[in-house]
Amino acid sequence: MEASRQTSPPDSISQDVNPVFFQQLRDLDIPEEAAKQALLHTGNVSAEEAAMYYFNKLENEEADGDLMYKMVFVVNMDLAMGVGKIAAQVGHAAVGLYQALQDKNSWREMAWKWDHSGAKKIVVQGTSVAHLLELQAQAMSLNLPTYLVQDAGLTQVASGSRTVLAVMGEEDIVNNVTGSLKLL
Template identity: 75%
Template sequence: MESSNQPRLSDYADQDVNPVFLQQLQDMGIPEEEAKQALLRTMNVSADEAINYYFNKLKNEEEDEDLMYKMVFVVNIDLAMGVGKVAAQVGHAAVALYQTLQENNGWREMARKWDHSGAKKIVLRGTDVAHLLELQAHAMSLCLPTYLVQDAGLTQVASGSYTVLAIMGEDNMVNIVTGRLKLL
């Protein structure tokens, strides 16, 4: 199986949270982890934005079983991979992201909800490696789990090539990152 030495979400979460806004949310009785998540999901615009998000969205998220989740695969079309190679790389991305979800208690529940809502999977076009890295950074800033496949170089592409980015999450959150991309 091919692998990626990508950083985990926890490597970025603390540095992206505005400490002043975080303290304001905690002063209102919002637990630290949920306050961080609300700030990250609102891009640290303000404590008010995060508070509104927390009370209108995050707080009710666990109660709302009707939310739709999806797994999106962004293929690096700059590599001009054949159909079979693309299929194999998307398979690697799906398995690796699912394994990542199972290793994280918070994300394990997301995987369950995704499965319960139909296990939706979408394959999209990414322009090149820079585009995939940009999309991954944006997804991670929104606390969405990702996995970036790095090819072993045994067939059509050079060793170390980034072939497919997988992203998982609630439909509208994933759409913030990939909503403008075209289907493959």
């Protein structure tokens, strides 16, 4: 007797999330990631339960004065990397920065808040390595965690090339560093 195996649904909704409840939350203008998290947190009991969790969480965050956080990736456009190379380098930057966030208690707390508020990520264009270094210095002067990727040089760019700068922090402060840069 052969055991049947369930496969993931073809759409982007996780198999752990009830798609009917998910759509009901989206109809309430709850952001996609927040809707998924609310359903997972409440065990997919109902859209009402997940919505209550989401709105209570928002009220609690506003009452606590919690801030919104984001992670920004500044790509060195001077290197003329291909799309796949850029994606890989942004991945390296995300992992590197997330690991760096584990070094300090305040940064770990920031990572947790960022993760539980939708894990906002933005990719923007930097002009050169000098530009990335200038942005990194500015971010560090504002006590923002950063991570600068240096490529191993196995494919499209020379070894040691600085490809992507990752910066994370309170959205308003990060915007002081990267807010004027064009989206990639």
